[in-house]
Amino acid sequence: MSEMNNTGVNLGRKSSEVVLKDITKVFQQPDTGKDFTAVNHINLKVNSGEMVTLLGPSGCGKTTTLRMISGFEYPTSGSVYIGDRDVAKIPPNKRGISMVFQSYALFPHMNIYENIAYGLRVAKRPPEEVTKRTDAVIEMMQLKGMERRFPNQLSGGQQQRVALARAVVIEPSVLLFDEPLSNLDAKLRETMRDDLRALQQRLGITSLYVTHDQSEAMAISDKVVIMKDGVIQQVGTPMEIYEQPVNRFVANFIGKANFIDGTLVSKGPDGAVVRVGGREMLVPKPGAMQDVEAGSDCCLCFRPEGVKLSSKEGVFRCKVARATYYGSKIEYALMLGDSQYIVETYNPQLHERYAAGQEVSLSLVEGSVRVLR
Numbered sequence: 001m002s003e004m005n006n007t008g009v010n011l012g013r014k015s016s017e018v019v020l021k022d023i024t025k026v027f028q029q030p031d032t033g034k035d036f037t038a039v040n041h042i043n044l045k046v047n048s049g050e051m052v053t054l055l056g057p058s059g060c061g062k063t064t065t066l067r068m069i070s071g072f073e074y075p076t077s078g079s080v081y082i083g084d085r086d087v088a089k090i091p092p093n094k095r096g097i098s099m100v101f102q103s104y105a106l107f108p109h110m111n112i113y114e115n116i117a118y119g120l121r122v123a124k125r126p127p128e129e130v131t132k133r134t135d136a137v138i139e140m141m142q143l144k145g146m147e148r149r150f151p152n153q154l155s156g157g158q159q160q161r162v163a164l165a166r167a168v169v170i171e172p173s174v175l176l177f178d179e180p181l182s183n184l185d186a187k188l189r190e191t192m193r194d195d196l197r198a199l200q201q202r203l204g205i206t207s208l209y210v211t212h213d214q215s216e217a218m219a220i221s222d223k224v225v226i227m228k229d230g231v232i233q234q235v236g237t238p239m240e241i242y243e244q245p246v247n248r249f250v251a252n253f254i255g256k257a258n259f260i261d262g263t264l265v266s267k268g269p270d271g272a273v274v275r276v277g278g279r280e281m282l283v284p285k286p287g288a289m290q291d292v293e294a295g296s297d298c299c300l301c302f303r304p305e306g307v308k309l310s311s312k313e314g315v316f317r318c319k320v321a322r323a324t325y326y327g328s329k330i331e332y333a334l335m336l337g338d339s340q341y342i343v344e345t346y347n348p349q350l351h352e353r354y355a356a357g358q359e360v361s362l363s364l365v366e367g368s369v370r371v372l373r
């Protein structure tokens with residue numbers, strides 16, 4: 001994909017795929033001298049033009065992974081491919097990548113125009129090309145009229161647009177983002193993330209995006225990569241990650257999840273039979289996980305909205321510990337024995353309502369239950 005604008009400048013025409021082959025990064029800790037594995041045998045393929053987000057808690061290795069793609073860090077083992085090139089021996093400025101950071105990293109002593117033109121000047125592009133491309137990007141990023149200002153004369157959102165302009169002006173084949181929106185307030189963050197996604201799709205630039213904000217990851221990504229302790233837990237579309245988490249960590253990290261412990265009785269073509277609280281229930285495919293063996297402990301995983309509540313008798317008879325009204329939904333904290341479950345009913349006006357102290361039967365909606373280890 002490419003974009004021709006009225007100045008005839010072709011942006012983002014050389015998008016490449018990115019492949020990480022079994023990359024590991026071991027750091028020697030400066031304080032203890034011990035080895036620490038920050039990234040542990042990661043394999044990942046980002047298709048040309050795709051936006052893939054690395055998501056995980058602080059310290060799980062997201063930035064380290066990006067830095068190995070950019071070339072600011074070398075893998076201890078494994079290979080990085082950009083397009084069909086193994087980039088091991090290629091320095092960062094020759095990899096065809098641009099990076100956008102949380103801190104914007106603009107040059108404070110240069111005006112906006114010079115900040116954006118910088119990469120083209122360093123690459124020694126002819127002056128008329130520098131002017132043409134810089135002007136085109138300034139127009140595209142709606143920065144017209146601000147060219148002569150300095151970074152400290154712009155708002156945070158405007159500075160981030162300059163950082164993005166500076167990243168795309170050199171026509172990278174890969175864009176890397178490390179928490180680019182973290183410094184912005186919540187409202188602006190949402191607007192910027194939508195703009196950023198629209199721009200990425202319009203230009204078709206392969207992008208890797210690091211965040212620890214799950215809703216941001218869901219909103220902008222073709223694929224989400226969930227990481228924990230340097231290891232990839234799951235790769236999938238936002239829908240796959242939310243609806244078919246492969247383990248408790250992923251289920252908990254994306255959205256809210258409840259777990260009921262049980263035992264897997266048997267597996268068959270229809271799904272899995274699980275014993276919970278002295279009763280057996282069938283969990284239909286695809287909720288029944290492949291890697292749980294008959295006879296072993298397991299848990300039923302369900303989302304707050306994947307339930308029905310009723311005042312009639314039922315399998316899971318719970319006590320309402322708390323009912324919180326949010327307008328579009330009511331959130332209930334339910335006690336079943338010593339365990340607490342958080343459930344939600346949307347459109348409260350269409351449902352029976354329950355008050356704290358009341359007894360209620362919880363039933364799990366078929367198709368939204370997962371059996372996990």
Ligand SMILES: Nc1ncnc2c1ncn2[C@@H]1O[C@H](COP(=O)(O)OP(=O)(O)OP(=O)(O)O)[C@@H](O)[C@H]1O
Pocket residue numbers: 027028029030036038056057058059060061062063064065212
């Ligand atoms: N140069 C280094 N030397 C030693 N340890 C490092 C170095 N860089 C990173 N680490 C460690 O590697 C781990 C992963 O760091 P990384 O910056 O990749 O995490 P992250 O997922 O980006 O976290 P955050 O969300 O907080 O930015 C951390 O435990 C960090 O302390």
Ligand SMILES: [Mg+2]
Pocket residue numbers: 062063064
């Ligand atoms: Mg980081």
